[in-house]
Amino acid sequence: MTEDPWASLADAFVDGAYATVKGRVRTYVLHRQLLRHLPPPPAPVLDVGGGAAHQSVPLARLGHEVTVLDPSAAMLARAEQRLRAEPEDVRRRVRLVEGAGEQADVLTRGRRFAAVLCHGVLLYLDDPGPMVEAVCRCAGPGGVVSLMALNARTLAVRPALERRWADALAAFDADSEIGVLGARTRGDTVEDLSALLHEGGIEVESWYGVWLFSDWTELPLDTTDVAAVAEVELRAASRDPYRQLSRAFHLVGRRAEA
Numbered sequence: 123m124t125e126d127p128w129a130s131l132a133d134a135f136v137d138g139a140y141a142t143v144k145g146r147v148r149t150y151v152l153h154r155q156l157l158r159h160l161p162p163p164p165a166p167v168l169d170v171g172g173g174a175a176h177q178s179v180p181l182a183r184l185g186h187e188v189t190v191l192d193p194s195a196a197m198l199a200r201a202e203q204r205l206r207a208e209p210e211d212v213r214r215r216v217r218l219v220e221g222a223g224e225q226a227d228v229l230t231r232g233r234r235f236a237a238v239l240c241h242g243v244l245l246y247l248d249d250p251g252p253m254v255e256a257v258c259r260c261a262g263p264g265g266v267v268s269l270m271a272l273n274a275r276t277l278a279v280r281p282a283l284e285r286r287w288a289d290a291l292a293a294f295d296a297d298s299e300i301g302v303l304g305a306r307t308r309g310d311t312v313e314d315l316s317a318l319l320h321e322g323g324i325e326v327e328s329w330y331g332v333w334l335f336s337d338w339t340e341l342p343l344d345t346t347d348v349a350a351v352a353e354v355e356l357r358a359a360s361r362d363p364y365r366q367l368s369r370a371f372h373l374v375g376r377r378a379e380a
């Protein structure tokens with residue numbers, strides 16, 4: 123049996139990270155940004171490293187046919203559990219496939235999708251190249267590729283706000299850090315990922331920031347107007363200089379029509 127590194131993180135991620143203002147804001151902002159690029163439902167969507175299907179479920183609710191591909195049985199079990207709370211038609215529109223994103227085209231039998239998402243996955247990989255390549259291969263003509271990555275340019279912000287000044291100084295030239303789940307996470311830049319997308323035949327349409335104020339501020343779920351925070355984040359996400367300072371970024375590209 124292969125080891126599932128996410129087995130010990132799945133609960134922390136689903137019950138911890140997602141059950142926060144930050145987690146909810148992330149899902150909302152990414153979803154709203156995605157809708158600017160996706161075709162109307164029903165369209166086939168592949169969510170690579172889709173985990174507990176947080177991004178997939180809202181798309182399935184809209185009528186999209188979503189395949190969640192993830193190597194972690196523990197994360198897929200959490201996806202299955204979350205899907206049980208959905209109406210039958212939504213459940214039927216989500217398919218769960220266990221396997222590595224780097225083999226996405228083989229595992230989905232060469233199917234070409236209208237949109238391929240890969241959110242919050244590249245930061246756990248030493249080299250984003252093979253994953254981005256695989257993700258691009260799965261996007262059909264006119265298909266969208268949506269990546270969310272940790273912003274390598276703003277790694278000094280968090281240690282500075284936590285008054286860890288030596289760490290902050292080192293972070294200016296670092297490309298990784300210990301993330302909120304305790305695992306080492308690696309940052310990317312919009313430019314580097316745009317170049318990888320280009321190599322895969324995908325041209326960037328837009329990029330957005332993800333998490334600005336809600337990453338820097340402790341916001342208790344019970345006393346925070348999450349919808350208000352999400353609207354502020356959404357506005358900041360698409361304009362400079364705010365998006366450049368964001369904790370993560372959302373890069374959306376498209377393959378040319380055949």
Ligand SMILES: C[S@@+](CC[C@H](N)C(=O)[O-])C[C@H]1O[C@@H](n2cnc3c(N)ncnc32)[C@H](O)[C@@H]1O
Nearest residue numbers: 128171172173176193194197222223241242243
């Ligand atoms: C932080 S979670 C993000 C889940 C989901 N994309 C989301 O935005 O809610 C990271 C996910 O990446 C998955 N992952 C790690 N390595 C992967 C790989 N090589 N291929 C595909 N998924 C991978 C993990 O199993 C985990 O479910």
